[in-house]
Amino acid sequence: MFDLAGEVALVTGGAKGIGKGIAKALKQARAKVLIGDVDKENGKRTASELEGEFYYLDVTDRDQVQYVIQSIYEKYKKLSILCSNAGIFPQMSIENMTEKDWDKVQNINLKGTFFVAQAALKYMKKQSYGRIILTSSITGPITGFSGWAHYGASKAGQLGFMRSAALEYAKYGITINAIQPGNILTDGLIKTGEEYMRKMKEIIPVYTLGKPEDIGYTAVFLASREAGFITGQTIVVDGGQVLPETPNL
Numbered sequence: 001m002f003d004l005a006g007e008v009a010l011v012t013g014g015a016k017g018i019g020k021g022i023a024k025a026l027k028q029a030r031a032k033v034l035i036g037d038v039d040k041e042n043g044k045r046t047a048s049e050l051e052g053e054f055y056y057l058d059v060t061d062r063d064q065v066q067y068v069i070q071s072i073y074e075k076y077k078k079l080s081i082l083c084s085n086a087g088i089f090p091q092m093s094i095e096n097m098t099e100k101d102w103d104k105v106q107n108i109n110l111k112g113t114f115f116v117a118q119a120a121l122k123y124m125k126k127q128s129y130g131r132i133i134l135t136s137s138i139t140g141p142i143t144g145f146s147g148w149a150h151y152g153a154s155k156a157g158q159l160g161f162m163r164s165a166a167l168e169y170a171k172y173g174i175t176i177n178a179i180q181p182g183n184i185l186t187d188g189l190i191k192t193g194e195e196y197m198r199k200m201k202e203i204i205p206v207y208t209l210g211k212p213e214d215i216g217y218t219a220v221f222l223a224s225r226e227a228g229f230i231t232g233q234t235i236v237v238d239g240g241q242v243l244p245e246t247p248n249l
């Protein structure tokens with residue numbers, strides 16, 4: 001079960017962090033893994049560790065996204081799995097947020113998801129098969145956090161996009177689902193500071209931050225042929241963080 005041998009997977013933002021965790025798990029399940037990222041150094045390193053290939057890919061550049069995905073399809077003759085994972089989460093108050101700050105987060109997290117999904121769906125429809133997995137978040141769709149209004153909006157937006165896309169493409173053998181990670185220990189999270197990470201650890205019922213691989217294993221499940229009857233859904237992977245009715249009880 002969950003054998004991805006023969007599948008070709010593209011992971012955006014796969015150079016490090018959660019994307020790398022997803023890429024590693026897909027490779028463990030025997031998929032061919034391609035990394036699409038703006039970080040050339042880490043991207044190339046991760047791709048070579050996983051015997052995959054690195055593609056320079058800025059998810060906000062629609063022409064580039066279409067060109068890269070077309071090149072992948074022409075080279076490998078298929079693109080079975082897309083993990084749309086590239087994202088940023090700079091923290092700032094609404095009071096200080098400029099239009100540029102707002103747009104940057106929406107462009108990478110939300111518009112980028114649309115660009116890569118749209119480009120991949122064209123080829124997935126041709127091959128009558130595809131698995132798209134979005135990295136959303138608990139922040140936005142379920143919870144709120146001061147300083148992440150723009151981020152929360154982008155992560156909730158991904159789920160709105162996903163539900164209609166899932167319906168549009170269900171008849172072509174394509175499923176589109178999302179993972180909602182809680183606090184996962186990555187460079188992106190480390191940027192939020194020691195104090196934030198310490199507080200988070202205390203309130204997570206399993207008393208630890210998540211690992212990128214925790215998201216990776218969930219992605220393998222959703223990417224598998226066996227998950228073909230699941231579409232337009234989300235899986236929360238957060239160590240129980242959103243469960244308590246009252247903190248610390």
Ligand code: NAD
Pocket residue numbers: 012013014015016017018019036037038039057058059060085086087088089108135136137138180181182183184185186187188189
């Ligand atoms: P990270 O900063 O460690 O890694 C993000 C990766 O995305 C980097 O390799 C970066 O180069 C790449 N990237 C950034 N902009 C890009 C662009 N325009 N085009 C292509 N690649 C780009 O972050 P992470 O913590 O691994 O987060 C990955 C995803 O997981 C994001 O979508 C984030 O919102 C989501 N997420 C993270 C957490 C967490 O706790 N770490 C929780 C919930 C959701």
